[in-house]
Amino acid sequence: MRTAVAQFEIEHLGFLDPAGDLLGELPADIGSLEQIKRGYRLMVLTRLFDTRAVNLQRTGQMGTFPSSLGQEAVTVGFSLAMQDDDRFLPSYREHGAQLCRGVTLLEQLLYWGGDERGSDFQGPRKDFPLSVPIATQCLHATGIATAIKLRGEQQAVVVCCGDGATSKGDFYEAINVAGVWNLPVLFVVTNNHWAISVPRSAQSKAETLAQKAIAAGIDSLQVDGNDLLAMEYASRQALERARAGGGPFLIEALTYRMGDHTTADDARRYRDDEEVSKYWQQDPIPRIKAYLVAHAGWSKDDEEALQNDCKQQLEQAVKDYLATEPQPPEAMFDYLYANLPEAYATQRQQVIDKASTNPNGADHE
């Protein structure tokens, strides 16, 4: 005999339509206009940063770089909702969130320029560096959350991963343990519809990525990731709940990767320009700007000041980046262990000698 034993529903949240008009009445505790202005500024800065970084790469002044073009509202949205003493674990496309957390433009440029010092954040000391191996960071987030819970602290952890990442066991193992241990973690799945050349539809038959949470028995929500209001709001609710002991939450943020996967990629090999054009209508930046114009008296002057300010800040960072001296060669040994084992002393000396005789290592170029 058949009997129903469990039921589930996945909801979608959005406040603004693509033009920035309200879809209905906002909840009373929607993000303050000050917060949203701050968010807008971060989104603008992020987009400028992305453009500049791609340009640095194209001109041989930086390494491979993943732009977050079009996804700014996702990362700025959840990071606005974070407290300073929360922890953030990025994937690799969350430049906006990192800026919001206090990772400097210079640090980010150094990182993508191939310098380990870019991960020695002077601001958020406990935030994790980027995670290149997909989805592995989800597990670190649960470990951090376990430590927070053990110490009885009221902090939360935010970890990001992509739509592609949800296919990897790490992601699932992380949401599962977060559920059963009731850990204060917010998982943000940035569904930008592509994992390099693999479309979202080829990653999973699941109609939504939010429903992955059901496998872990945790709550989730699909959010319009191009709507800063919705992202900030959903994240803030989830984080407040998590800090209060209410357990983990998963947000599927619907957005679109407007650019190539990275500067090493050519998206035209695998997707139509048409699809991309369509998504320009959803651009999160004009959308939230329209909202600010309508509801916060955002003026042309405000805009001009913001743009100038951001550009100046960025150019200063680029200047500092290009002027940064390389690390000493022995740095590759000096942070390997707290105390370098005697066994490696010879090698450490060897690299110092090598650098002095052959500073450019020219024969591999």
Add this chain to the structure above:
Amino acid sequence: MRTAVAQFEIEHLGFLDPAGDLLGELPADIGSLEQIKRGYRLMVLTRLFDTRAVNLQRTGQMGTFPSSLGQEAVTVGFSLAMQDDDRFLPSYREHGAQLCRGVTLLEQLLYWGGDERGSDFQGPRKDFPLSVPIATQCLHATGIATAIKLRGEQQAVVVCCGDGATSKGDFYEAINVAGVWNLPVLFVVTNNHWAISVPRSAQSKAETLAQKAIAAGIDSLQVDGNDLLAMEYASRQALERARAGGGPFLIEALTYRMGDHTTADDARRYRDDEEVSKYWQQDPIPRIKAYLVAHAGWSKDDEEALQNDCKQQLEQAVKDYLATEPQPPEAMFDYLYANLPEAYATQRQQVIDKASTNPNGADHE
């Protein structure tokens, strides 16, 4: 604004109550009485085998052994629904299913006695051997199913794992790819409520394990795993669908591990006898016997003949097992590669020499 975007329901299936009485009317295509009798016989043989194997281990004649006591209806149930040319990938507690598939008692004894020849099944040549590393077999099943699909064949794959195994990324990765590639696989999750000492409730906050399927966008059902009728029926439906191109299915079979995890375990360290006693009321063997008595005229004589027959078959297998000569020492090289690389020729000779000078290797005992 919140809108519902997806809904899900998990159902439970059972036909017999613990006493073997029907819970309602059976579907017209319920398993034939001949099939069910065959299943009953396999369940009895499996239980005798389990008891005998534990006894062989206790008397030093066999290695560590995992009994399937109490779970006989699960594995016999789904294997009854399989066709010969389907493929089966066991975990390590599916003695019943292996018997049903044609893996001999002798082969199973050899395997647990520490002899690789026990995995050289003379019957189901394409079935996989046991998988000790938890959940890894789920992925092999998807690979096999991909091959079947590629060749346009009408066969299905059955793979088993435990409740503990559902916490491991492999399980999730497998159901996910099975979903998106629409593969002919039946995943049977044997929820026996324990993973060694870890209770089901500590594995996942998910209320059911069947709902894990939602993360992969595939269909699933919770089945009373101590009800042979329900197991056979649900599996047959899933397999017919899979063979016809309908894609994967997940069955959560609810049962209980009546014995220790293995002969190396002492379950009293971590669970109450009371809980175990309670489950004896659910014993699948008397339950299906009662059904046969009531609906197939199963008599005392039938029962006696069956018991004698099974015991005889078993004792013959044990005799053959104990009389089996060890493999030649070089066997450890001779199946390593199709053609042993020259580089290992010396080592191969070394082990032959070692065996002849020190056949018992006595100094490690």
Add this chain to the structure above:
Amino acid sequence: MSEQTLIEAVNLALLHAMEQDEEVVLLGEDVGANGGVFRATDGLQQQFGPDRVMDTPLAENMIAGLAIGMAAEGLKPVAEIQFMGFIYPALDQIISHAGRLRNRTRGRLSCPMVLRAPFGAGIHAPEHHSESTEALFAHMPGVRVVIPSSPGRAYGLLLAAIADPDPVVFLEPKRIYRLVKEEFDANREPQPLDVCFTLRSGEDITLVSWGASVVETGEAATQLAKQGISAEVIDVATVSPIDMTTILESVAKTGRCVIIHEAARSGGIGADIAAGIGEHCLLDLLAPVIRVTGYDTIVPMARMEHLYLPAVDQIVTAAIQTMEFE
């Protein structure tokens, strides 16, 4: 101090570490009520509660990832992998994160975690329960690999591994978990990492080993002594990084060396040691450095595993062959 087996010594070290430092937490499969399948964590959840002795869901990759997150937050997690045969899903986290976190953040974050696992063959266990793949971890920069060979050493080295500010893979030779009881001073003092221990002094030949094979190596030294051959026995203990200084000094003295390990020969740690000796002691060598090792095969199942393990007579034979080399 009463006599203890190796597994009891592991348990005692965990107890003392947890008493001493409340940042020490344990996690793994069945480490709680069950006290671990080998009883390494017996009684510890009862004493310290489920917050500090955590039964995890069944996923080794997850266990390692959890431990990394905890360690980065300043806890000192000691994670158990139930058998080394199940450590491989955790390998990505160890090589890609645990061994790198300090380096890639230029010291901002670090990873003071211990990953314990019983390893080795010889207990007639099922398939996948007999692995000796310490060499895989010895090839991972930023990670230490430590292997005790006796109860006292297990106690002291495990304390050291837990105290160490960097990740340590701590492999316990399960074949000798209960082989001998040893009296040692459980004085809460760590023993040094990164150094070999000379277990027996000798003049004629150096025998180098670690883990369970130290037992057969010691026995071989005893038999050699009866034949008038004086063998020095070195227990490598920290197999990564290797303290080559102690080994080279010994070989410089004896001129002869046999290395004994249970792991497969190719890619084994014996090759590193032999290569190091060849590089630095060539002119001292009176004979080739020979390795007595497991074969380059899958460890056979129970009925044949005794043929796989390096035996005392193989070590003796190799030593005599080395002595007689011309």
Add this chain to the structure above:
Amino acid sequence: MSEQTLIEAVNLALLHAMEQDEEVVLLGEDVGANGGVFRATDGLQQQFGPDRVMDTPLAENMIAGLAIGMAAEGLKPVAEIQFMGFIYPALDQIISHAGRLRNRTRGRLSCPMVLRAPFGAGIHAPEHHSESTEALFAHMPGVRVVIPSSPGRAYGLLLAAIADPDPVVFLEPKRIYRLVKEEFDANREPQPLDVCFTLRSGEDITLVSWGASVVETGEAATQLAKQGISAEVIDVATVSPIDMTTILESVAKTGRCVIIHEAARSGGIGADIAAGIGEHCLLDLLAPVIRVTGYDTIVPMARMEHLYLPAVDQIVTAAIQTMEFE
């Protein structure tokens, strides 16, 4: 036959293998429409369809597990791991299953799969994109590890790896993917596995290497020749199992050997080769076998990676040091 780069040779071998044997299928991340991030599979999905060139979900453990299942069914899957830094989640499947399936079923099932991955540093890629951890795979019984060092070799060895009835980890030195174009006969013939290739004959010293480092090794030999030192250059090619016969014969002749590899020194394959030489050629050796290798560190990020890679002058210096040894 036109000139081809190494990556083009890989593509051509895949094409020819797929034309020849319809059991050959490709799978991996972005191998389809995108043709692989390095274009190894460029055009193949267009030609053979998505059934034979499968874009998988993003999970390396899954890719390996899928391939094992396919191979056991008689397909010949060639799976791509996008970068070696992401191969570790697949390691469990390779060591626990791919390398064992034949052995544990006494030949009933087998695993004719190839796992391809670009590896090595030197292309200024982001973190985790510069790994050379071939030694991990070389310690796995039942698995072959093959590394080409030139376009022609890549073509012939990949055909051989695909034809081989056992699992092969095929590692492609991405630093030289497009370094040189080479003319070779794409005759659909595999080149032999399990043997070293002597690229250059010499009398004074043997230089042993594999993969991208063969380039610097060859250049070093040229420079040494100018100084009157005749170096024999051996490309190991199949790094597991190692054809020690060819190496030993060379060293018996030259009496001197330098081994060059990019991977970290400790636990590297160089140690195995050096140990084997020490064991079998001791009396032939005129100088210690030296290894010029990567350091036991994380490969530095782009700005410092040139300091990590073994350079021509290091090889030359080591060779001269060996020549001058007394």
